[in-house]
Amino acid sequence: MHESMKLKQRIKFRVDVLQHWMEENYHMSHPEVVHEHIQLLTKFWSMLSEEDQTYIESAQFAVDGKLPWG
Numbered sequence: 208m209h210e211s212m213k214l215k216q217r218i219k220f221r222v223d224v225l226q227h228w229m230e231e232n233y234h235m236s237h238p239e240v241v242h243e244h245i246q247l248l249t250k251f252w253s254m255l256s257e258e259d260q261t262y263i264e265s266a267q268f269a270v271d272g273k274l275p276w277g
Contacts, residue, residue, distance in 0.1 A: 214251075214254070218248070218254060218255065221244065224244065225241070225244055225262075228244070229241075229266050229276040232275055234270045235275060238273070245263055
């Protein structure tokens with residue numbers, strides 16, 4: 208498999224993990240873990256879709272504000 212495909216799959220997996228955590232409100236009890244995960248994702252900002260970028264920004268806002276998701 209091409210290296211860039213592998214990277215895109217890893218990024219998608221990490222976005223999926225973030226989405227699962229947010230839907231479970233995991234960030235309310237483990238904000239530092241979710242924040243670190245978001246920081247990993249932002250390293251690949253240029254490879255993310257606009258939709259994923261918006262989702263990540265919203266998730267960071269919820270983490271920072273200690274707000275429940277949904």
